[in-house]
Amino acid sequence: MRRVKGVQTMVGRDSINRKRLVSVLLLLATALFVMSFVTSASAAPFTITGQVVSIARDGKILTVDSGMTKEHLVLALGDGAAIMSGKRTVPFNDLKVGDRVTVRYHQKSDGDYVAEDIVLVAAPMS
Numbered sequence: 001m002r003r004v005k006g007v008q009t010m011v012g013r014d015s016i017n018r019k020r021l022v023s024v025l026l027l028l029a030t031a032l033f034v035m036s037f038v039t040s041a042s043a044a045p046f047t048i049t050g051q052v053v054s055i056a057r058d059g060k061i062l063t064v065d066s067g068m069t070k071e072h073l074v075l076a077l078g079d080g081a082a083i084m085s086g087k088r089t090v091p092f093n094d095l096k097v098g099d100r101v102t103v104r105y106h107q108k109s110d111g112d113y114v115a116e117d118i119v120l121v122a123a124p125m126s
Contacts, residue, residue: 045116048073049102052095060092062115064103075105078114085120095120 050066050073060077083090095101100121105113 045104045106047102047104049121050100052097052099052101055095055097057093062095062118064101073103073105073113075103075113075115077118078105078116081115081117083118083120086122090120 048064048066050064050068052062053065053072054063055061061074062077063072063074065072077092083092083095085094095118102119102121103115104117105115107113
């Protein structure tokens with residue numbers, strides 16, 4: 001049986017190309033796996049308690065001042081977000097500037113904040 005040099009060379013190249021392809025696919029799978037954790041981590045909920053300082057009713061956006069920093073947090077009302085006063089659900093239009101609220105929210109990948117739940121906090125009794 002005679003060996004043909006060109007055939008052996010093609011087989012060797014084919015083996016190297018398969019190894020490269022497998023390496024690239026493994027790298028891609030690893031990158032996607034890591035990105036899924038980064039995406040879910042950025043969507044983790046946070047909580048802020050503070051005073052409503054402004055409301056944009058048309059865009060369902062409110063601004064909350066926690067009193068802890070100089071900056072205010074601007075939040076869009078998320079789809080399906082509940083606004084609670086005691087045990088009853090209230091509409092967004094019932095929120096007023098000056099209301100004290102606790103907001104559970106998350107940050108989207110574009111940097112915007114989205115309110116998941118809002119609870120009106122009763123004013124402390126004097």
